[in-house]
Amino acid sequence: MNWKPDRTLSISLANQIVHWITEQILNGHWPNGTKLPSQRQLALSLGVNRSTLQEAIDELKADGILCSKIGSSTFVSNDSWNILVKQKQPNWQKYIETSIHKANYQTIQLINEFEQDESIIRLSTGELSPSLLPTEKIQHSLQHLKLDGKAIGYSSPQGSLALRQALVHYLKKRNIETTVGNICIVSGGLQALQLIAVGLLEPGSTVLQEEYSYLNSVHPFQSYGMNLHSISSSTEQMVIQKKLRGQNIYYAIPTLHNPTGAIWSQQRKEQFYEQCLAANLPIIEDDVYFELAFEKLSPPLKAIDSAGQVVYLGSVSKTLSPGLRIGWVVAPTPVIKRIADIKMQMDYGSSAFSQEIVTHWLTNGLYEEHIITLKSELQKRALYMEKLLIQHFSDIASWEKSKGGFYIWLKFHHPIVTSELFYKLLKQKILINPGYIYEPKDAFHIRLSYAYASEEELRVGLICLQKTVSEKTKP
Amino acid sequence: MNWKPDRTLSISLANQIVHWITEQILNGHWPNGTKLPSQRQLALSLGVNRSTLQEAIDELKADGILCSKIGSSTFVSNDSWNILVKQKQPNWQKYIETSIHKANYQTIQLINEFEQDESIIRLSTGELSPSLLPTEKIQHSLQHLKLDGKAIGYSSPQGSLALRQALVHYLKKRNIETTVGNICIVSGGLQALQLIAVGLLEPGSTVLQEEYSYLNSVHPFQSYGMNLHSISSSTEQMVIQKKLRGQNIYYAIPTLHNPTGAIWSQQRKEQFYEQCLAANLPIIEDDVYFELAFEKLSPPLKAIDSAGQVVYLGSVSKTLSPGLRIGWVVAPTPVIKRIADIKMQMDYGSSAFSQEIVTHWLTNGLYEEHIITLKSELQKRALYMEKLLIQHFSDIASWEKSKGGFYIWLKFHHPIVTSELFYKLLKQKILINPGYIYEPKDAFHIRLSYAYASEEELRVGLICLQKTVSEKTKP
Known part of the structure; x- marks a missing residue:
């Protein structure tokens, strides 16, 4: 919302708001059925008292342009376009409401x-x-990128080979032995979760997670019919052993947990891994914070994973720049092939420029x-x-x-x-x-x-x- | 597939393949249940005759490491890990098969x-x-980017404001009048379709399309339960007027159609728009090729769209560089807010670096x-x-x-x-x-x-x- 009423004008704030809302409807930007932000939110955005906003809304309601439904939500009425322009219009709000993906929580929005x-x-x-952020250094490093026409074309399904080679080397620091064939470049950790949701999990399956979880603040799984099931560490063993039906998965942040900041001990990691293996329960290990530990860490779950049980996620968003939108998934071949295939269908790969920058930083010691x-x-x-x-x-x-x-x-x-x-x-x-x-x-x-x-x-x-x-x- | 058998060795090609496949299984890269590429495809990748490959596969089958199911598909057997390591292992293939998103067609893969x-x-x-591709010029232009720490952080939901401002100006060339509030930056046209699929359409709804369609080569809609319905231009009017039940949408490429290269006349555009408006059928207008027309074009559907009926897609992938992964959606406010909200949940925005480059090219005359x-x-x-x-x-x-x-x-x-x-x-x-x-x-x-x-x-x-x-x- 960029517009705010102008307090220096002689027209009342409420009238200015009436005009502005009518304009949004007339130029097709707020079609019939558009749900307005909550009054609390709208008053905050416009920088006015709720009573001023109420006055404007009441006037538009009286004219049949706005209407209220159950609760306190206000909508552009389905007649508004008819009243103002005498024409039909698509009901986008209905499209939005019946579609698949959940909206972000209002708080997150x-x-x-x-x-x-x-x-x-x-x-x-x-x-x-x-x-x-090392903005100047990144700016400087742009001059040293050696772009070629191939590199800035469409990416290979798993992403830049040079970047994957650099990552094979880099992941050794965390005791992870892998190959370029077992890495897929993604646009950050959140995209990895989306790809896992639609590419590996069945609707109705369960994503197990810790008591407090980053996953509750986003919807990659719930939108596609997976259930989240939070478990406290005290009941964990029991729940895992119950072997829930279906193809389930455990989402964990064993290192510098978001939001709690906790770090699992080596012993906890080993126990947890063995439990999951025995229960045939694969693990998503989200490890985007590990570079930022103040003290020496024990190796991640992926380092002890001999059975191809762990899908490992990393990213430079928390260290180098979130604007790069570069992360990676490390997993067994069929999982990586599947994720790469879906990634190609979702966005045809991540920015080649971002991939070039990260490769440069990883291979020239700049990152370390x-x-x-x-x-x-x-x-x-x-x-x-x-x-x-x-x-x-x-x-x-x-x-x-x-x-x-x-x-x-x-x-x-x-x-x-x-x-x-x-x-x-x-x-x-x-x-x-x-x-x-x-x-x-x-x-x-x-x-x-x-x-x-x-x-x-x-x-x-x-x-x-x-x-x-x-x-x-x-x- | 990077590996190929070495013809200079004294070990037979088939034996080398047996060793290589066993290794893939042992290091956890091809877990139990992994579906192998088709024999035709695998022989091609390995650079061997199908008979050589068959020999290797037969040997592994005899040992219980591989198995065949219905049809000609070959799988890593569910006992392979047990035979080789005496341990359980997650069945990733089952995860993949029961998950939501369709695989790319084999031909596309x-x-x-x-x-x-x-x-x-x-x-x-x-x-x-x-x-x-103007690789050298892009390389040179990197030096002129003025990065700041804000710009390379997480993006605002609709993407870089400077880029959206540049696009408002740029879209005027196509007679499209819009605002920064009605644009959302996406990672290319394909991602726009994914966002529309899960953010606007209901499972069971129909995506109408032309007889030959780019959409048939990708799965953004089918994966989430939408039906594709191809119609020839002769029966188009009839089908649109039938007013299919549910929230449907028409996907069209009126300018330089993929794959046919056709361009709609002004008259065809106007007729089509009026028909869709009368039938309350919104339109996705995919306009990624328009810059590349050899002759002057009539304005797009979006330019005649007074009712907020058209969701318009553009991109620089076909003109400047696909590696940038930058496209845009122009639509009424609730549609844009919705798409931006889902985009934030999918990947937290597009590469800031790519957005900076495109902004620079659009605003400095370099693009034109x-x-x-x-x-x-x-x-x-x-x-x-x-x-x-x-x-x-x-x-x-x-x-x-x-x-x-x-x-x-x-x-x-x-x-x-x-x-x-x-x-x-x-x-x-x-x-x-x-x-x-x-x-x-x-x-x-x-x-x-x-x-x-x-x-x-x-x-x-x-x-x-x-x-x-x-x-x-x-x-």
């Missing part, structure tokens, strides 16, 4: 939207601050060099955030010292992390990732990130968070 | 695979020759300049191919003079374009796109492309095609 707003303090963003600097910067930021937490949150929350990555999983003593808190903070231009996007029933946690906001923003944001929470818990 | 082989003559490739050169090169190639066709095919086939783009839709007088011909040519290192990938029942057509192969390759390839066809039709 808001987060995606408000992350574009420069004036917002982002306390939870799972992304490196622009100041931590950058990771060292980056880790030390992140560690400084983690310490700073922990200092602030000790100062302001010791009485009301608990947390564990960060072991790497971006996150601190802040747990409040009381269940106060509600959508009300989320909106209250948003009004104060503070954006958080509440625990309930990782586990719908949760009201205790916030996923804090020290990777994005500046020290000053972290200070201001956390103090404001503490105040807002304290006001809320006052009797 | 082969085309994707053999397009990577430098020694193949590609008579049909829908891609610019590396020599026609390049298109002029490119068109004149393509026109030269089209004339050359037409000369060859007149020389060698006048007696056995007919075609229309190319109006632009890449293709000539060659129609043989007799139904000889079968999969047998496809394989016969492949053995001679010649790759064609047979008509049956655009219309399963077709046996008359080949989609020729003058965009990829060199003049010399076109000459050699077409003469070989003519000879192979003539041998075939001899009594």
